[in-house]
Amino acid sequence: MYCYQCEETINGQSCTKAGACGKTADVADLQDQLIYVLKGIAYYNQKARENGIKDKNVDSFLMKGLFSTVTNTNFSSSDFNKFITEGISLRESIKKNLTTRNIDLGETKDLSFGEKVKATLGVSHPETRFTIPEAAIINTETLKTASVGVLTTQNEDIRSLRELLVYGLKGLAAYAHHAEVLGYTDETLSEFAEKALASTLDDSLSVDDLVGLVLECGKYGVNVMALLDKANTSTYGNPEPTEVFLGTRDNPGILISGHDLKDMEQLLKQTEGTGVDVYTHGEMLPANYYPAFKKYDHFVGNYGGSWWSQKSEFEKFNGPILMTTNCLVPPKASYINKVYTTSVVGFDGVKHIDAKEDGTKDFSAIVDQAIACQPPEQLEDGTIVGGFAHAAVLSVADKVIEAVKGGKITRFIVMAGCDGRHKERDYYTKFAEALPESAVILTAGCAKYRYNKLNLGDIDGIPRVLDAGQCNDSYSLVVIAQKLAEAFGLEDINDLPVSYNIAWYEQKAVLVLLALLHLGVKNITLGPTLPAFVSPNVLNVLVENFNISPNTTVEEDLKRLL
Structure with a gap:
């Protein structure tokens, strides 16, 4: 290979x-x-x-x-x-x-x-x-x-x-x-x-x-x-600013991870009235922000953190886990019999649920297994706030613009992308902690798990971490930037007080990066390491045309990006 x-x-x-x-x-x-x-x-x-x-x-x-x-x-x-x-x-x-x-x-x-x-x-x-x-x-x-x-x-x-x-x-x-x-x-x-x-x-x-x-x-x-x-x-309405519960209840539960919201909808419908609670994990966290899902009383909140921590978190959840898209880590023997895959996800030895001809799926096997399981072990308590996709942010655009004009918000830092398991990704936590109190983080994707549970406060009611949602919701960050440029009468979004410190892991993040380049975004900092598949000459093309650079230290990158 x-x-x-x-x-x-x-x-x-x-x-x-x-x-x-x-x-x-x-x-x-x-x-x-x-x-x-x-x-x-x-x-x-x-x-x-x-x-x-x-x-x-x-x-x-x-x-x-x-x-x-x-x-x-x-x-x-x-x-x-x-x-x-x-x-x-x-x-x-x-x-x-x-x-x-x-x-x-x-x-x-x-x-x-x-x-x-x-x-x-x-x-x-x-x-x-x-x-x-x-x-x-x-x-x-x-x-x-x-x-x-x-x-x-x-x-x-x-x-x-x-x-x-x-x-x-x-x-x-x-x-x-x-x-x-x-x-x-x-x-x-x-x-x-x-x-x-x-x-x-x-x-x-x-x-x-x-x-x-x-x-x-x-x-x-x-x-x-x-x-x-x-x-x-x-299909599900515009995401709304939402406080997401991080604790657990005393009922047995099902944990759903990945990105597919239709699977989320079907699981919630099929678990209604069964006494089984539903929790999100990883990139499914933003499902908590959609109005269509809030009507389900047994939809509890989010359990755990990023994809790479699932080996310990899945074991402690006790109940079955449904993997709807990428982000699967090879399961441990201790819980592999509780993992279910669907759609394009697959792992030999794991139970798979196919869609019927009409696109519906039968999750009854998961529900039946969940009923016989112990409630999840609590990992943490409290809440986190998210749901700041473009519709939500633009609905308070006047407030945001006023905060910028008044000097209360001096910089937006786009910290979207992927999380990963390597220790050097602590950089993103330290970077978020070191930002001045007048800086606001715009995020999407699982990279947010490095800082979305920090107590960074707010600016006149505007949270300092604005989570737009999943990695695909990076589109929302683009829309927000474009609308802000219009509001300030700028023709080039690079003239906005916006900096880009992007983390990548897999190929969806590659597409997000290419989308930003197509839109003419320059001066992107990319990390924690540069892609191995980018040759030195190709890297030079990206540097010369877009001024892409690798991240270095928190102190040096803060000086450059602020």
Whole structure:
């Protein structure tokens, strides 16, 4: 295996024997194979789309397949073998349909494969145990190796940009999948994903070409986050400023983690009147802010903290846990029999709940198990406040603007992104504690767990930590910044008193970063380490054009960002 898509990759370079996330080398290789199959699907489906042939099932599979390879999402070799088998079948079906219509499958002007792409497609590659379309072969050396992964691309800078693009697409796919579950889709997202995936097979594209595609991925990142925001708020209402209970009650409970709000809704409905309480964990915390969920008396609050602490917290919860999206850590034997997965999440040996044809899910097995469990062990007490997405903040925009004009708020610090398990992430706690009392933190994602329980107070009733929600709610922070720029008559949001100190861990954070770059945001501080997949030359491009820099020490970064 060779994987370096997350922030915690071994020695800041790559995982080659087993993933720091817990995935095995076999699963890593299967994920590489799936991505390669998806590239073949993208190539053929582009041609189908150009000829007026559209299939929503292909779009859905492409997004689901990409999402399944996001860090901490699926660890199941059996799941990936199924994905690959289904992907090959889908790819061959698209090919057959094109052939039946006498549509040329060979070289195309769009992808510039030149003489390397032949009309005869479908070459057996026994070492990888699946068929590789010749349109997805960059050179003949590919046929002589078993590798279809990262190192297949020899040029370091081209490899860096291709991987950066693919990781951005993984984040895009995750958000598109969440929106689709609620009935919201955008065909242009699939069109771009196909174009971008196919481009990683095109050996004629230059560094400049790929840089352009990476920034274009940021454009679609903004679009997909806006789509998901619309899906969530149209279905469940705009998040409201809310005090979230952190303690426990005496009833047995179910813990739900991840990002999927439809799963949250179905679980609350199916547990109503059962005597079982429901608690959120990790990235599901913002579910507490939505009006549609507040009507359930058995929805208690949030239990525990960030994703990486689940091994100790899940054990103490006592009841069953439902993992709805990424953020799964390989379960310990002491509680693995209480973990349930759904959607694209998977782990061999864990019970999985599939959706029915109408999209509903039967959580009765979880409820039955919960009834027989002891109540959760209390970890903490008190409350935290959140729910400051764009609608809530903009409803008091006059108050915010007045505080800025009056000098009571001197700086907004965007500290969105991901949390992680490494000790150096204490930096974000110390940074928040060291900020002047006139600074307000804007946050989204699980990075907030490093400081959202600190007693930082408020400014004229405005909390000094404004939590917009999940990582996809970084879109809210963009909307807030844009509206503030309008209010102050500024054409460039970089002229606002806003600084960016972003933490990253996985591929959804990569998409958020690309979205910020597309919007022209500059001077971003990124940490706790820079991505291993960004080559020195590509980093120079980002520095020269956007002045991206790594975080250093709290003291030095405070001077620079304030």
